[in-house]
Amino acid sequence: MNIAVLIKMVPDTESKLEVNAGELSDQNFKYMVNPYDEFAVEQAVQFKEAEGGKVTLLSLFSEDNSIDTDLRKMLAIGADEIIVLRQNGYKGDKPLANAKILSDAIKELNVDLVLCGIQGIDYYQAATGTMVAQMLNMPNISGVTSLEYNAGILKAKRQIEGGLQTVETATPAVVTCQKDMNKVRFPALKDIMMSKRKPFENKNVENIDSNDISTSESSLPPARDGGEIIEGETTEEKVDKLIEKLKMEAKVI
Amino acid sequence: MSNVLIIGEIDGTEIKNISQQVAAVAAGMGEVTGLVMGSGISEAGMKLAAGKIIMADDSSLENYDPVKYASIASHVAKENDIQTILLGATSMGKDLGPRVAAELNCGYLGDCLEASSEGFVRPNFAGKVLAKSKPSGTVVATIRNNAYPAGEAWSGSVENYSGSITDSTLNTTDVENVGSGTVELTEAAIVVSGGRGLENAENYDSMIRPLAESMGAAAGASRAIVDAGWVSHSHQVGQTGKTVAPELYLAIGISGAIQHLGGMSGSKCIAAINKDPDAPIFKVADYGIVGDLFEILPILKSKF
Structure with a gap:
């Protein structure tokens, strides 16, 4: 089974979010592999171990940031190769354009399965994977918490309101991975050494026009003020006061 | 004013509250057409707060299937000259929205906190940054639950979906209720x-x-x-x-x-x-x- 895993490089969780004149500043961002995409890599490697085949990692990113070290970790987990599509002026909030470029690249790979995280922890659109599926004319299953493969049939459980929907499909298909899907392995030292010899290709891609919607203004949400600490002689009195306030002041119960 | 399509969701015999919230948002944006897809949903679907409701009621639509649902929604959007498509930011809406946007080659805004003819606001970085936008072309957007009060059920005109239903390899074999009896x-x-x-x-x-x-x-x-x-x-x-x-x-x-x-x-x-x-x-x-x-x-x- 040949699998493509889409990897988004996202600002790491320590990156400071600053807005200047309505624009989010990305100058000081450090980038890491989107955590949801790591579940996709782990799942792809498990399928490869069971079924044979190849795992190709595909990432679209800007020209000027170095991300090799973090991506190499995904090779150490067991992926076979990396292709990074380098784009001048890349933006993570253009799912339509990015999905088009990624789906064109996937067409050249001849894969049975495309995996990626359910969403990027930067813009939280949860859009690219599903859009790629449409553009490749493949079915998609999103928010999957467990995935099995048996004789050409994928069986996925996806989170829905109040429960789980079990969906089956023949390949090829696109599956987006939710947090509970698996536990991402820690690579052994030998695998880390091996990963340095695996193919790592950078390819330039052009910007394309798209109907993506650009942000006109970014802002930081207004800070919530701390409220009232409820005092009282006894615990019972504090609880009674709290309930009174929730009923009479906040009117939420 | 624009033509707005809302995609309603059914839960048992009721229209979901989030769908009525979306309907209320849509009412402030233009002429509202509702679309409800499923099997045996006509009675519940009628309650969607829209002036015109299109019902795609077919046994093959019993469970959510992105391939079938997206093709129906795109077909309806084109037939009705729709500029804005709104859905609830549910497990279905967040999956269907981007697929429909790709099919219509239009912009997508997910999990919006605000939506009106003035524009949209959506959270980035888990809500640590708010992004405002004012789309000029066609847009598909999902609206977060509880961002707006629900619209009241009322009876508009109802018509049945007359387009084709595309084939899909997806097959739902089970729907399991994990937290049965509890609130989502x-x-x-x-x-x-x-x-x-x-x-x-x-x-x-x-x-x-x-x-x-x-x-x-x-x-x-x-x-x-x-x-x-x-x-x-x-x-x-x-x-x-x-x-x-x-x-x-x-x-x-x-x-x-x-x-x-x-x-x-x-x-x-x-x-x-x-x-x-x-x-x-x-x-x-x-x-x-x-x-x-x-x-x-x-x-x-x-x-x-």
Whole structure:
């Protein structure tokens, strides 16, 4: 089974979010592999171990940031190769354009399965994977918490309101991975050494026009003020006061 | 003014509350057409608050299937000269929305906090940055639950979907109700959440779940106790879990890490119980009790 895993490089969780004149500043961002995409890599490697085949990692990113070290970790987990599509002026909030470029690249790979995280922890659109599926004319299953493969049939459980929907499909298909899907392995030292010899290709891609919607203004949400600490002689009195306030002041119960 | 298509969802025999919220938003944006897809949904679908309702009622549509649903929605959008398509930010909406946008080659805005003819506001970085936009072309957007009040059911004209239904390799074999009898986290008016202060999984089960049940609330959890295996990920509130915006969010034994606050700070009212007076949760809470939760919870439970 040949699998493509889409990897988004996202600002790491320590990156400071600053807005200047309505624009989010990305100058000081450090980038890491989107955590949801790591579940996709782990799942792809498990399928490869069971079924044979190849795992190709595909990432679209800007020209000027170095991300090799973090991506190499995904090779150490067991992926076979990396292709990074380098784009001048890349933006993570253009799912339509990015999905088009990624789906064109996937067409050249001849894969049975495309995996990626359910969403990027930067813009939280949860859009690219599903859009790629449409553009490749493949079915998609999103928010999957467990995935099995048996004789050409994928069986996925996806989170829905109040429960789980079990969906089956023949390949090829696109599956987006939710947090509970698996536990991402820690690579052994030998695998880390091996990963340095695996193919790592950078390819330039052009910007394309798209109907993506650009942000006109970014802002930081207004800070919530701390409220009232409820005092009282006894615990019972504090609880009674709290309930009174929730009923009479906040009117939420 | 534009032509707006809302895609309604059915839950059993009722139209989902989130769909009526979306309908109310749409009413302020232009001429509203409703689309409801499913099997045996005509009666419930009629309640969708739209002037014209298109029903795609077919046994092959019983379970959500992105391939079939997206092709129907795109067909309806084109036939009715639609500029804006709105859905609830549900497990279906968040999957269907991008697929429809790709099919129509138009922009997509997910999980919007605000939507009107003035523009859209959606959260980036788990709500730590808000992004405003004013689309000029066709747009598909999903609206977060509880961002707007629901529209009232009323009877518009009803017509049946007359286009074709495309083939799909997807086949739903089972729908399992994990939290049967309990309220869904993202739809609940009240969320009672527990964190590490509970000390172990048994205390979550014996204290948080019963309190949530007697308050008619959904039970939530911090990332720490999900990672510790006390409860499943479907209960997690915060950056790598669910975003909730209930009327009341009750945080019990949760310190309030920034990743958690990102998932619940849109709540109308936040109340917190924690033994540490310096816990960050108190900086966002409207009401707080500093004290031992093992002493406070039994008393609180006895009041409901």
